[in-house]
Every structure is written in C-alpha cells, then in structure tokens.
Amino acid sequence: MKGHDIKALHTLLTGLKISEADIERTAKGLGLSLERINWSEEDIAKFSQEIRRKSMPIVIAANKIDMSNANENYMKLKEEFPDRVVMPTYSDGELALRKAAAKHLISYVPGDVSFGIINADERQKAALLRIKQTMDAYHGTGVQQVINEAVFGLLGLVVIYPVSDENKFSDNFGNVLPDAIFVKKGTTALQFAEKIHTELAKSFIYAVDAKKKIRIGKDHVLNDGDIIRIVSGAR
Template sequence: MQDKCRPNYGSCVDGRRSVPIELLDVAGLVPGAHQGKGLGNKFLDDLRHADALIHVVDASGRTNAEGENTRGYDPSQDIAWLRSEIVQWIKGNLWERWGSIKRRHTAVKATAVDTLQQQFSGYGSTSSVVARTLDKLAIKEPLETWSEETVDRVVAAFTDEKFPTVIALNKIDDSDAYTNLMKITKQQDPNLVVACSAKAELFLRKMAKQGYIRYTEGTEFVDTREDLIADGDPDGGGLKELDEKNKATIEEYRDMILFRYGSTGVVQVLSKAAEVLGLVPVFPGVYGYLKMLLLAQAKMIFYRSK
C-alpha cells in the first residue's frame, strides 16, 4: 500500500493519508468574556485568526460555567453563551462607532458590503463572507437606515458565516453523558455535533504505540494479541500481552464507545471542521496536491469550555 501513497505534503501510514491542519488550543472562557472577564480578550483576539471553531463541551455535566466541579450541570448552556459572547464582542466593536460608520457610508456612496468589510476585516473576513451574510438575510433597507435590531441580525449572521462551529461533545465515556448528548443533538444542527472521548483516544493511541494493540484511528477497529490469534495468526501480530486491567479498559471502551458510536470521535471532529469549510481533499495528480495545500492552510480554534 505504501507505494500507492507517497504524499508530497502530509503523511501516509498503512495506505491511509493524513493532511495537516493548524490548531490553536485556547483557554476556557467565563460568561462576560466580551467585557474582559477571565481570559476573554485573549480568546477573542485569537479568534480573529481562525477559519473554524471547535467547541469542546464537557458532556458529562460535571463542570459548570465557571469551571467548578459539580454534577448535573446542563452543558447546552455553554454552547449558547459562548456564541453569545462572540456576537456581543463583535456587536460592541461595531455599534460604538455606528454613527460615524453610517456618515462615511453615505458620504462615499459605498455599498453595504464594502462598508461592513472595512469593519469586519479585523476578524479575518473577506468581501465574499460579508456578501454571503447579507444575501442570507435579504435585507432591503439601505445601511444608513438600519436599526439596532437589524445590526444585531447582521452580526449574528456574520458570526455564523465567518466562524462555523463544530461542537465536540467530550467525555461520552461518562455515565451521565448520553442524556446530555441526546438533548444537545436535538437543540443543535446534528451535522455539527460530534460525540467523542479524548480519554479513550489517548489510551488507545498509547497502547498502540507501545505495541499492545493494533488500532486504526477514526474507526472502531481495535485488535489485541488474543484477537489476532483467534483470527488465525499464531504470533498474534507480534503484539504484547495485555494485563487484566488494560484488557478490561479496552473491552469497556469497545462496548461504551467504539461499538456504540463507531469511533472515539476525535478524528471525526477534525474531519467535520474541514468539511464545514468545504475543504474536501482529493488526491489525483497535481490538482490533488493543490487541494491538499488549501486544506493545510486552514486554521481552527480548538476551544474548551472549561
């Protein structure tokens, strides 16, 4: 397989090609971040450089909005207030200068797209992003007559267009997570919600690296020495023998995560973020190489609620 997978960019393992993306892991926020509380200003400044936002949510409900240990917290609140913080930050920056923005807009006879792009360029926006935002809203009134309510709608739509967000519901290995997972999936676009367990992924990768299991990342497939011997390989694939504790952990992850969800979800989170940006890699010839370069340039904010 390796001779069929010789990437000029990225890597190839057992015939499976991987393309790198840039991730920025930032600290969790607290409500009021747009007013400078906590690390709000730092996070919101980092957001300017992102193409997509991966919001990692504690699906177990064992951590509240302030990052304190608890039980029974509703993690759907984190999703709502994080988006609200971003919207309020952008709205605040725009609205405090709205009077002068309108006057200049009228004086130079600019289009709404041109005027808004001047204001949104600091968030990494482009004219096409602004144009798509306004097209979706289908606002007929000229910009100089917009009410604050209209500005609110524009900022909210721009936020969704500029910062598409994938919700990574982490800790699905926790007994309390399933109920929250079902609730959030109904509230949000299910195509943007991914159930995942970073804990399980870390464990499986560690075991594979140390030679105890054969693990295909992004799938449900995990083979132990005993599995391979049972399948007819007397050498067990050269894998080491697992102790009882690690055997039990693997069986637990198989039952609770891999067989139920199809994977730990970690690879799927990154793939989904690339998908919402329309970055689907295709690899034939030079066109495939160019597509890989485009994908590699995507920047994603990896944000944890807590």
C-alpha cells in the same frame, strides 16, 4: 455603523478575514440593504450571528461520552443547536488507544471504529474492553471524526499530494508522498502551484495527474487525493 455602506462594514470586519462577498451574501439572505446601512439593533444581532455562523463554522465535540449521563447531555446539545454539527467524542479513550498502539499492545489507527488486542495483560484487557463498549455504542471515539468533519466538511478542504516524480510518487530525494497540502474544493492546478511557491505559478507550463498519468492544464480542478506534479519554467 449606521449611514455607512458595505466598504465601511468590510473595514470593520476585515480583521476577522470576512470578505465583502461574505457580507453581501449574508445581508442578502437576511433581506438587509447595504447601500446605506440603517439597521435596527435586532437586524445587527441577526447579521452578526449569521456572518459568524457562515464565516466561522463550528462543530461541537460532545466529549466524555463514556460518562453515565453523557448520552442525555448529547441529545440536549443536538436539540439546543439544531443548525450545528454535534458529534459524540471520547478523548480519554482515544488517548489511551494511541498510547496502547504505540506500545504495540493493540492494532489501532485513529478513526477506526474498533481495535484488535495484540499483547495486553488481563488488567490492560479489562481497561481496553471498557473503552470498546463506548466505541461500539458510538462507532468509534469520535475524535478523528470531529477533525474530519471540521476540515473536510465545514471548511470544505481537500488534500493534494505534490510530487516531483510522477512515476514513483516521490520528491527529488526519493521520499514517497512527502507532503500533503490542504486546499479549498475547486482549487485549480495553477492555484495549487501558487500554494507551493509563487514562482511555480508564474512560470507554470502544465501539471501531471500522477495517478492517471495524464497532463492537465492550469484551469483543471483538482480532486481530493490527487497526486500532482507541477511542470514549470522556474529554475
């Protein structure tokens, strides 16, 4: 890598979907020159760690938080990785709750901090109450919270709902909110149209914010939870 420039470095990293902008920001933050790379082994190690941290963010799921020594291990992880998001999780409990909800034994939606018992026998109630003790201590099972943090926090995504009928919030077949599309924060109406289909973007005329019942232009930045109809000349 020595003696090369940013173009050569980008070629090496392009398979990891790391852009030249990512490389430039990371090198600048570390005070490393990209004109003709002549980094030390220590510089290379620092750059590698930082580019991975920025381009491939990680959230640590501290699972099995219901075990006897789990909280101690959880605190150790937070101390060892102060720059990472570390979240306590209880995946076995989450799985049990989802199965119980499917059988209508409890009322529970993934991400809820608790649940309500509907129709469980004494043995089932005892097992559910053990799960509840852990949930009370950590404000839920943490499973949905980890997913939310990864998607909306670290990756910076928002959810947009495309529709064909802005009054009924439906597609052409009457299905209400049939799709949910993840896009990066800052995505414009035109970029969203391209995400759906390139032809929609090519013949984009305007979009409609279905909740506010207003027209929006191609450069309008969409927000999380927006319901959008794309109006185009495509047939």
